[in-house]
Amino acid sequence: MPNSTAATAPLAARPPGELYLLDPELLADPAGGYGRVREQGPVVRAWLTDTQPVWLVTRYDDVREGLRDGRFVSSPDAIEDHSGEDPRRALVDMLNLPEEVQKYFLVSALDTDPPAHTRTRGAVNRAFGARRMQALRPRVEQITADLLDDLRQRSADGVLELVDGFAYPLAVTVVCELAGVPEQDRAVFRRWGDDILVMEPERLRESSPAVVETVLRLLDERRREPADDLLSTLAAARQDEKFRLTEEEAVAMVLNVVMAGYDNTAQLIVNSLAALLTHPDQLKLLQSDPELLPGAVNEFIRWCGPDIMVRMRIAAEDLDFHGTAVRKGDCVQFVLVSANRDPRRYPDPDRLDITRRPFDGTEGHIGFGHGIHYCVGAALSRLQCEIALHTLLERHPGLRLAEGASMSRTVLLDGPALPAQPRALSGDE
Template identity: 45%
Template sequence: MDTVNFMDEELIRDPFTAFSRIRERGPLARCAIPGIEQPVWLVTRYDDVKLVLNDPRFVNDPANVPGAGADNMAAQMLQARGVPPEYNKYLLEGILAFDGADHLRLRRLVSRTFTARRVLELRPRMEEITEKLLDRLPEAAEDGVVDLLEHFAYPLPIIVICELVGVPEEDHSLWREWSRTLVSSYGPSFAEAVRDMVAYIQELIGRRRAEPTGDLVSGLIQAQEEDGDRLSDTEMVTMIMTLVVAGHETTAHLIGNGTAALLTHPDQLALLLSDLALTPRAVHELLRWCGPALAVRMRYATEDVEVGGETVRRGEAVMPSLVAANYDPRMFGDPRRLDITRVPDGRRETHVAFSHGMHYCLGAALARQESEVAFEALLRRFPGLSLAVDGDDLERDLNPGAWRLKALPVKL
């Protein structure tokens, strides 16, 4: 079995085609990832990806593998990225890394903030933020061209999540820069961003302890004071960091990727312009077709498990490929075709862009609604929107785990 190079230029340039080719060669492949000493299993087919994501025999924390445990691949990657060991706990411990009861304990602390009802209550505020950002777009244009990623797709979700969490408005730009560094940089800048974020959150927690408000940070502090066993200091810092970074990065790039997709598929754009009520269905299809998350963090087998006809041995790491699953013709007819009417209604979710199972994205409802609000308002306000460059000339981050634009120049 050939080993896939996760940094292969073809994989980064066109992950949709490259991961599909890997999937059709076989359900599993060995994959070499920079910073990790041994290859991991890459899981590519829809049913197998859902199995790994939902099967309790696969865990996020290698310490939960019986016996001697398993090598912590995430720790190896952090070491390769130059993160000082004392900061590992903020990146390796928390809701994304924990399994079972510990994961549920942390999830329950914040889940009420992200219920469908609570998210719906936020819609008027989202719409207000969106309209203000769109009002300013013409002012940001130079020679008739504006970067929609910089001036719209990024600001909307970061304002929403920062207001929810409790990050003051004057600090939103700090978080944007830290997040950008965290998801795309290696070496000293990555480590510096982690240090700065941890210090900032610790100071914010101190302020909220002295003067509580109605934000999520104050709520976490209250939960800790009522029952210290529910949330440690490290877990609180990690939770806040995770929510802010994950709460805007993926949504920003879904809006960016989705807008680019619509502008390069005039038939689908015309269909949506003719009936904006199709937007919820369009968002689901855009999540499948050009969602920014290409893979999820590695899982570890707690026992020998058969996946796609292969035996994954206890302690071995597997990485589910969301992009390969979302383009699997066994699940989606003509998967390379963008079809905003593919989903029968706006509620049924067949894609795995938000993962699946216990670690299904906590903020999925928030991200969907932000995207719906963004696309509806953008197309209503600027129905003649067009790309300012050829679609093939749009630049993207060279990141094998994510599909993200560097900029989205458009004409209003």
């Protein structure tokens, strides 16, 4: 019998004991926590906030199916006769954004459906084409080399700080150069991104208007003086017959690309390094055969990718999804971290194996999502991770993780007196 309890049932508040997506224990171990949810059933009820219920879909095949299913939409605007509140409003309200900037956070390609999605995605796709990514490779390699040179020169007792000193500066520099954000404006984006990550409402009330004002100014500059960058592409799209963007859509696209481009990529690099350094057998294997690196990066995305889930979807009609009655207007979260460790899909899924290869021609994971909302910057993120790992391990082949080092804030050391035996220490955060 289908589960007939609708996620939007009129409950005053989250019942005691029901799963809460902001539970600190769940946030601390999403792979384990959502893995346990995955084994409870194909569709499980949880709570996005204390008043907003949501259905969780956690199994690999079900997540892929749901992300291709047009009955799950990104915006209530795509739902016929929808008259209720926008369920995404709860997420925006959590950010405590000033009213004048809220409009920029609900109109991006991530939150729209065809035909609007086709138009907004088309405007940005050309900036992330395969040819453009390959053309970027030498520049990414140069930025990577320069950062490591600088770290070595500034190191005290051989200390190389590879989170705030390497992974984040690399990702920020690359995505800002692609976007066309001048160096003097990059701190505004970094501050805003940090405020979102730590969910600091008071700080966001200051940093959000600042970053929006910066993007508006840069778009205006590119309209007057175009360059070969994303900002110029989006500025020109205001007059594009096929992929015309509104000013709000152009701003939202810049914010999404820069935010995802630097934080997700930096976290992927950090997580991949931590995975290798806590699995010395895999590190040794990769060092013995560098040709394994592209496949290894896909395994890192599967095993420790930075995204827990995709943006929330909304049921556009009543439907039965794997035995659960999902009502029109219900919120649904498709969970990537559990799908990528689903034993129904992967043999021994919790084991890191850089030789793991897909059997069906896919990437071997859904860490970048699936369907029409597949991450537009996936190729750039993968490219940076490959170059970062290759260059770092080539220069510091004895790199190892310090006792007590964090998976999320990792400081790695390379002792100049013993270059074949680098050391590592945990970070201060």
